Amino acid sequence: MEAVRITLPDGKTVEVQRGLKIQDVASSLGVNSDVVAAKVDGVPVDLDRVLSRDCALDWIPLDSPDGVEILRHSTAHLMAQAVQSLFPGTQVTIGPTIEHGFYYDFKRDQPFTSEDLERIEAKMRELAAENLKVTREEWSREAAQAMFRLMGEEYKVEILREIPEETVSLYRQGDWIDLCRGPHVPSTGIIRAFKLTSVAGAYWRGDEKNEMLQRIYGTSFPTEEALREYLKLLEEAKNRDHRRLGRELDLFSFHPIAPASPFFHPKGALVYNELISYMRRLYLRYGYQEVITPQIFDVELWHRSGHYDHFRDNMYFTRIDEREFGVKPMNCPGHTFIYASKKRSYRDLPLRYADFGRLHRYEKSGVTAGLTRVRSFSQDDAHIFCAPEQIETEMTNLLKMLREVYRTFQFTEMQVKLSTRPEHYMGSVEAWAHAEASLAESLKREGVDYQVNPGDGAFYGPKIDFVILDALRRGWQLATIQLDFSMPERFDLTYVGPDGTEKRPVMIHRAILGSIERFLGILIEHCGGAFPLWLAPVQIRILTVTDQQKDYAQGVFRELTAMGWRAELDDRNEKLGYKIREVQLEKVPYAAVIGDREVRDSTIAPRRRGGENLKPASVKDFMEMLKTEAAPEAGNDRAAQS
RNA sequence: GCCACCCUAGCUCAGUCGGUAGAGCAACUGAUUCGUAAUCAGUAGGUCGCCGGUUCGAAUCCGGCGGGUGGCUCCA
Structure with a gap:
């Protein structure tokens, strides 16, 4: 039998039998089991691809950018399989990966409800647990077209009509088959950490004049931890949402x-x-x-x-x-x-x-x-x-x-x-x-x-x-x-x-x-609502510890506003901790605490947004210090990170 | 504009089977005078988005409208 020469990622070359599958080479070389696909001369392909010529081989591990992309695409397929098994008569269209996940567009008259999403997700877990082999098949375009027509998949037929190649690839997992360029993960068991996030309408081929399909969005990660981390990021984005902050900060x-x-x-x-x-x-x-x-x-x-x-x-x-x-x-x-x-x-x-x-x-x-x-x-x-x-x-x-x-x-x-x-x-x-x-x-x-x-x-x-x-x-x-x-x-x-x-x-x-x-x-x-000093609507708030410091604090307030600072005075009869909490939640860059000590020494005790306490200083000295920070050119102040 | 979902006190949210509305925070009043993220007690606050329908009775079911959210198309 003839041999082909394979250049490995480390530059070494090996000779293997022509007709061997990539996964055979991988297992004989003891390549890490988290490899989900490979690159042949830079082109991503499935592991069950047959080696028919000399080439350079590179592995795609699950947690690499290419690996995650393949994983997400395979998750989209898994979802489509689940949808079609739960809702017969639903047509599939396209299901690409996007920046943080994937979507798949379906044609179904009944809208998908959030309960449907849960059922689909459950079905996906079932199918993943079955660890179905994902296999690639090559079909002539005509044969594929005929089959999809028989299946009632009009959109696939339309897509096929516009593919110039004579041969197309189909992917099969269990009893489900889809037109796809691939590559895919070798089996559904690799798909573990995923979540369907939302349903939305989307026009066929993104054209307003076309009919509307139903798009289900989801995401998938190599590990549960990565998925959790992503969901946490979404949660954090919610806290930063300017609509929310606009209300909370009274903007x-x-x-x-x-x-x-x-x-x-x-x-x-x-x-x-x-x-x-x-x-x-x-x-x-x-x-x-x-x-x-x-x-x-x-x-x-x-x-x-x-x-x-x-x-x-x-x-x-x-x-x-x-x-x-x-x-x-x-x-x-x-x-x-x-x-x-x-x-x-x-x-x-x-x-x-x-x-x-x-x-x-x-x-x-x-x-x-x-x-x-x-x-x-x-x-x-x-x-x-x-x-x-x-x-x-x-x-x-x-x-x-x-x-x-x-x-x-x-x-x-x-x-x-x-x-x-x-x-x-x-x-x-x-x-x-x-x-x-x-x-x-x-x-x-x-x-x-x-x-x-x-x-x-x-x-x-x-x-x-x-x-x-x-x-x-x-x-x-x-x-x-x-x-x-x-x-x-x-x-x-x-x-x-x-x-x-x-x-x-x-x-x-x-x-x-x-x-x-x-x-x-x-x-x-x-900036998460924590504006740099020059933009902050309130730059500094004066906080009294007790009513005893009211007069002095009012003097400080007048001094600050006279100097052109946007200052506020909180001389309410409240505990200092309460005032600190409020000034922090309102993301005011600086607080100036005034208790008996400050009155005695004619100073203020400054506190930076985020909790850092600064050395007490006179109003004049402290504000002099802030002048550079208050220039736009200073960029975000350090406390803005808090 | 199109698809889906949401709208209950200022905010966040409960409200079961259709039987007439509730909490926490905020607000207000009083007490408390306190040193770096929430002192205690009390009071008040509602056309349940709006309009219509079904029903003896609608926050709850149905329809229309308005506004919002996530997408699609479009875009600073």
């Missing part, structure tokens, strides 16, 4: 009277405005000028800007004096009027107009969520009007500014996406190509890694979106930079060039925080 609320439109309470408004002040200080350094523009414009403007054609479904309209008006969903068209209010020279450019104006966008009822997706919001919005040859410098400065801002908020991880021409667009294809190339060029020059997001641009131009990862590693789109050649055209904006002829400026739409609402929501979750 904002919502009311059905204005759906998806936040009411910012005094403390929330303070943080909100502090974010804006921070941006305003940056604007001074980066050469921006703030403007204020109308809220409501005659629809004529929206026709001209293209919003009426491309954004109407997201806009609010109102009729008055026989005129139709639209509430602004964006600031850009308004800014063109300031630009056009007088004749512009190349010497005026670039003009950078910043606007914190309130925007209203109608969002479909099902998509709104807390502060992260609202109908009424404002952005740290700005429009840069510049000459085409200035785009490069502007982009460089924008990226610099963006990095500075994200460093301040300790958003260290960021993904960059270049979104290109969408289906509904304005302007010429050439202008789009030019704009897309400019953006790509800028990113390359700045050494920024990015992915292309085809068809995801704004209707007036391509954009670079910045997705930051929060403390729980969830991605959020905040910043956006959009290059626009068509709005200047539509509003006939010009400037006089050095040669005396009229030229067309370029508009760069950009936001760094994005919507202040969303940014605040993300920030709350990122």
